[in-house]
Amino acid sequence: MNNHGHNIIIVGGGVIGLSIARSLALRGVSDVCLLEKSGLGTEASFAAAGMLAPQAEADSRDPFFDLLCKSRDLYPEFAAALKEESGVDIELDQTGTLYLAFNEHDQIEIDRRHEWQTRAGLPVEKFNSSDARFLEPNIAPNVSGALHFPNDVQVENRRLLNALVNSVAQLNVKLRTGINVEAIRIEKNHVTGVRTSEETLDCRTVVLAAGTWTSLIHPMIKVEPVRGQMVCLNTAPQLTRHVIYSPRGYIVPRQDGRLLAGSTSERAGFVKEVTVEAVTSILRNAIEICPAVTSLPVVDLWAGLRPKAPDGLPVLGPCGEIDGLIYATGHYRNGILLAPITGELIAKTIVENTLQPELAPFNPDRFSSLAVS
Ligand SMILES: Cc1cc2nc3c(=O)[nH]c(=O)nc-3n(C[C@H](O)[C@H](O)[C@H](O)COP(=O)(O)OP(=O)(O)OC[C@H]3O[C@@H](n4cnc5c(N)ncnc54)[C@H](O)[C@@H]3O)c2cc1C
Numbered sequence: 001m002n003n004h005g006h007n008i009i010i011v012g013g014g015v016i017g018l019s020i021a022r023s024l025a026l027r028g029v030s031d032v033c034l035l036e037k038s039g040l041g042t043e044a045s046f047a048a049a050g051m052l053a054p055q056a057e058a059d060s061r062d063p064f065f066d067l068l069c070k071s072r073d074l075y076p077e078f079a080a081a082l083k084e085e086s087g088v089d090i091e092l093d094q095t096g097t098l099y100l101a102f103n104e105h106d107q108i109e110i111d112r113r114h115e116w117q118t119r120a121g122l123p124v125e126k127f128n129s130s131d132a133r134f135l136e137p138n139i140a141p142n143v144s145g146a147l148h149f150p151n152d153v154q155v156e157n158r159r160l161l162n163a164l165v166n167s168v169a170q171l172n173v174k175l176r177t178g179i180n181v182e183a184i185r186i187e188k189n190h191v192t193g194v195r196t197s198e199e200t201l202d203c204r205t206v207v208l209a210a211g212t213w214t215s216l217i218h219p220m221i222k223v224e225p226v227r228g229q230m231v232c233l234n235t236a237p238q239l240t241r242h243v244i245y246s247p248r249g250y251i252v253p254r255q256d257g258r259l260l261a262g263s264t265s266e267r268a269g270f271v272k273e274v275t276v277e278a279v280t281s282i283l284r285n286a287i288e289i290c291p292a293v294t295s296l297p298v299v300d301l302w303a304g305l306r307p308k309a310p311d312g313l314p315v316l317g318p319c320g321e322i323d324g325l326i327y328a329t330g331h332y333r334n335g336i337l338l339a340p341i342t343g344e345l346i347a348k349t350i351v352e353n354t355l356q357p358e359l360a361p362f363n364p365d366r367f368s369s370l371a372v373s
Contacts, residue, residue, distance in 0.1 A: 005202030006174070007031035008350065009194055010209055011181045011217060015045035015157070015335055017209035017327050019343030027351050033174040033203075035181050035196060037213075041161030044211050045335060046228065047304020049252045049260050050160070051243055052337045053097050053152035057232035059113065061120055061363040068334060070358075071341035075155065078340040083353070084247055086166035092157045097243045098136060100289060101145045106247050109148050123150050125151035138290050139238045145219035154243050154252055157336045181210070181282070184218050184325065191324030205350060206324045212307040214315075214329040214337055221315055221367045223330050225270055227306035228263040229278040232300035235259050239292050249285025251293070259296065261286035265306075272303045308332045309367075316342060316362040317349055328352060329365040 008024060010017045013036030021034050052075055054068035079092040101107040110126075117124040125148040132146035133139060169175060180197040184206050191203040210217055212225040238253040252260040266280045279301060286293045309315050309330035319325040328346050331338050345356045355363075 004331040005193065005285045006033040007203065008033070008202060008205045008207065009033040009203045011034065011194065012209035012211055012213075013175065013177065014038040014043055014209065014211050015041065015161060015164065015339045016331060016342055017207070017372060018161070018168055019339040020207055020209060020328055020346045021162060021168045022171065023343035023347035024350065025168060025173050026297050027347050029176075029347070029351060030172070035179045036177045037180040037197075039177055040157075040165050042343045043164055044304040045161055046158060046300055047228065048336045049069075049200065049250065049262050050155045050157035050249070050336055051097070051152070051252060052155060053149065053243065053245075054098050054118060054242070054334075054337065055122060055149045056099050056147075056152050058117075058247055060116060063358075064322060067341060067358060068313075068337055069171065071338045072151065072153070074340040074344070075153070079155070080096050082163040083166055086163040088159055088163035090163050090195055091156035092153065093155070093255070094153045095241050095243075096148060096150040097154075098132065098373055099138075099147040099149070100132065100139060100143050100246045102140070102143060102288065107144050108147060108230050110245060121125070123152070124148070124342070126131050129264070136242060136244065137260045138292050139244065140288060140291055142158070147263075153245070155239060156254060160339070171277065174237070184208075186322055186325075189322055191322060191365060198261060202204065203324075205324045205326065206305075207328055207346065207350075209328040211329060211331075211335075212305040214226060214307065214327075218325070220321075221327065221330075221364060222318065223265070223307045223309055225265040227268045227272065227331065228304050228306055229266075229274055229303045230263055231261045231279055231298060231302070232261040232281050233261065233286075233293060233296040234299045239290055239296075244289050245284065248288065249282060251286050251289055258281065258299070259293070261293070270305065272305060274301045274303050278303075279286065306332050308336070313364075314342070314362050315367075316336060316346065317355065317359045317364060319369060320363075320365040331333070
């Protein structure tokens with residue numbers, strides 16, 4: 001390739017684009033260039049809570065659930081490798097997750113979840129109120145029961161982003177920030193490059209990892225923003241050791257004393273404002289879980305935009321109608337969790353030039369005008 005071209009261009013420097021860049025570079029692919037319109041890892045991936053918790057919210061088993069669990073289970077190795085490559089500890093905390101019930105309706109929900117997951121042979125324990133409070137003494141006294149998911153864990157997603165940036169920089173991926181990709185250049189159904197705010201760049205493969213902005217670059221698949229707001233509190237010592245959910249919200253204790261409380265799911269376009277209504281409801285739900293939250297100082301508030309495809313599932317793999325166009329978007333509520341497996345499977349797809357069977361249910365062509373329903 002000449003000065004104005006690359007082997008592969010990745011659009012988007014969130015956790016997904018960075019994970020794919022790393023996996024490609026580790027497989028020996030040279031001349032990978034990642035283009036980011038603002039700063040690396042400053043959008044949804046920065047806003048996330050870092051929970052790696054496929055079991056806590058799942059009501060049945062399907063290929064999506066299996067993909068989530070597989071990615072979660074890659075994390076210990078992923079964390080160790082990133083530490084080696086980048087020197088950054090991504091604070092993979094394997095204490096586990098609790099899911100609390102406070103009323104009859106909640107209890108029915110957790111009983112059902114316990115039943116199907118036990119039948120499926122998944123690790124999950126059911127606790128009564130006093131067992132749950134023995135494990136986490138600061139949770140509310142009116143908790144009626146709880147599920148414990150020992151394998152659902154958490155990571156410090158902002159440290160993960162730092163680790164990935166350091167790693168891909170060491171692996172000689174070209175990282176360019178402040179470059180807005182305006183369109184993908186396509187000739188006779190083949191990718192020939194991208195048009196950016198600065199220049200036109202040649203390449204034969206484009207990985208579209210632009211999160212919630214994907215459809216603005218290439219409109220074939222409608223990826224929409226779903227806003228999530230977060231409240232960050234501070235406490236020392238930590239009030240809880242586990243990530244703790246109720247059906248209405250969650251709290252996530254961080255090693256440095258921050259306690260994250262989330263979140264909302266809102267259709268607000270591309271607006272990342274924090275609203276009084278959302279903050280009020282997030283704090284009400286956090287207090288329901290752990291009443292001692294009431295006296296903590298609020299140290300930060302933010303919102304991020306989760307990328308959601310029409311069916312809520314990720315969009316992963318080559319576009320059948322356009323040679324050289326690879327999708328890696330639509331990770332919605334699970335992009336941090338899905339980062340290791342997305343990196344691996346998309347890099348494998350490109351290097352081996354084959355369709356990965358695990359990605360079949362998430363193929364972009366399910367939205368194609370030619371798709372058979
Ligand atoms: C409040 C909240 C809590 C969450 N909690 C969790 C959680 O606990 N666990 C979990 O797994 N997931 C969680 N998520 C979801 C997770 O954050 C996302 O699924 C994930 O970050 C998506 O990663 P991404 O790289 O696709 O998107 P992003 O991080 O948004 O990255 C996309 C990048 O593409 C860039 N870009 C866009 N358009 C262009 C263009 N034209 N040219 C160049 N660059 C472009 C953007 O600037 C951006 O940096 C949460 C999300 C939110 C908002």
